[in-house]
């Protein structure tokens with residue numbers, strides 16, 4: 001069976017792209033990242049993609065007056081990459097319903113919170129301000145409303161007493177780097193089925209990561 005073609009959309013650092021590329025090196029992985037597209041030319045993720053010999057494109061959102069026009073240009077580039085799956089890995093633009101509809105059922109996003117808690121921005125700051133003891137990340141299908149699509153997988157981490165935004169973000173990011181490649185791998189292997197808002201995954205082995213807080217001190 002041919003490898004599924006994955007197009008990654010990103011805006012910045014690209015660490016989730018790097019994690020995906022590392023996972024996709026496994027011979028059993030059923031997908032390959034074939035194209036990375038950024039909305040900012042200086043996005044570090046583009047350099048990561050180039051280092052791996054992956055095609056890159058830039059569609060600068062700032063060049064378009066209307067969101068619809070940016071999305072139409074982006075869709076043209078995405079379509080040209082002939083993806084089986086589109087992955088939003090730190091893509092920080094809200095997409096129009098028309099764009100989302102075009103890739104319905106084949107577009108995944110990684111979000112740095114346990115949705116439906118903390119959609120949108122500054123998730124770690126808001127979790128700390130609320131004093132939650134569990135935080136984490138979510139991989140979900142993208143639907144027109146932001147951060148509410150069917151959930152494929154989540155990983156939880158404890159919020160520790162001494163945490164600040166940076167330490168909490170780092171703990172969550174380490175889980176994103178396991179969760180996103182796992183979920184993308186399931187999709188590419190045809191192991192994900194959507195039943196309304198519920199996602200069933202065949203033979204899912206969750207990456208390590210689910211924890212309870214407070215949790216026993218190490219002995």
Ligand code: GAR
Nearest residue numbers: 012013014015016089090110111112
């Ligand atoms: C990640 O934490 C990702 O979950 C978040 O941006 C970061 C990108 O990091 N995405 C969102 O907040 C989307 N709403 P990366 O560029 O190193 O992968």
